[in-house]
Amino acid sequence: MENSPHLRTVNVTRYITPLREGGSLPALAEADDDFKYVLKFKGAGHGVKALIAELIGGEIARVLKLKIPELVYANLDEAFGRTEADEEIQDLLQGSQGLNLALHFLSGAINYDPVVTVVDSKLASQVVWLDAYITNVDRTFRNTNMLMWHKELWLIDHGACLYFHHSWTNWEKQAQSPFALIKDHVLLPQASLLKETDVLFKNILTKEVLQSIVNLIPEEWLKWEDSEDAPEALRAIYLRFLLIRLNHSEIFINEAQNARETLI
Structure with missing residues (x-):
């Protein structure tokens, strides 16, 4: 199908910083494609349903040719975050192993x-x-x-x-x-x-x-x-x-x- 939605999958390699203005505690992170992403965690407050809403809402916007940062599946390895000093963030990372969702970071926006x-x-x-x-x-x-x-x-x-x-x-x-x-x-x-x-x-x-x-x-x-x-x-x-x-x-x-x- 022309313009059929498709998401790439990246592996998160580095947790950079939490973005505390978001209620679900998203984070700026880097992936194995060397791009930075705003990472949304399935272990956060509303869990996978917030990710589903983000995915459906964002991809509908994209199909309608509204501008939205690229969405990707973001994989968190089970070992990721074990060295994080902040206990709240460590719990979030450990509770988000597997597939999460991320938006391409628009630097300078x-x-x-x-x-x-x-x-x-x-x-x-x-x-x-x-x-x-x-x-x-x-x-x-x-x-x-x-x-x-x-x-x-x-x-x-x-x-x-x-x-x-x-x-x-x-x-x-x-x-x-x-x-x-x-x-x-x-x-x-x-x-x-x-x-x-x-x-x-x-x-x-x-x-x-x-x-x-x-x-x-x-x-x-x-x-x-x-x-x-x-x-x-x-x-x-x-x-x-x-x-x-x-x-x-x-x-x-x-x-x-x-x-x-x-x-x-």
Whole structure:
């Protein structure tokens, strides 16, 4: 399939420093390809579900041709971190053996500041549409989760999206939710082309494309203590959630448009 999602696998060779501004304690690390990455750990607070959200949200953004740092599977050897002096970090590393997820580190990037940089209506509408679709609660004025790199806007940190999977109940109902939290989106005031974006993006996100993204979830991330469902059954629910939400996109589009009208 053209533009079919694919992730490389790297081996983490050096833990550089924790990035303590993140609630899940991500880290800057180096891998065996000599690149630096922002490493997200499966042993952190929300566990593998945050990595699944990061993977699905990020790869949907990439397929929609929004700029996002390359995502890679990041393997942590069982011996990694034994010499780490900080007990909290050592526990995190030991609890994250195996496959984790990492984003290519954009050296020199700065946090997006809406006061300094104005995003055009087309791009703003595309980002707002994405976040309403994947129920991303984490792109607000307080925490924009966007970077400016080489004068272009890059999206990061999608680990808080798809929050339905933390309860895994009434997921079909949640798939058709209006997503009221879109009212807090940092780019909502500029997002004047939501209906046009909806038409464009629904043509791109076919069932085959979404299936290929869901298939990227490693099996070891789909063995949940609180679920007896097999990995393939869990993947199927993620796919159905995304398809139902896409087929009822007018629900979250109308919510976003109504929220925007109260701002302008």
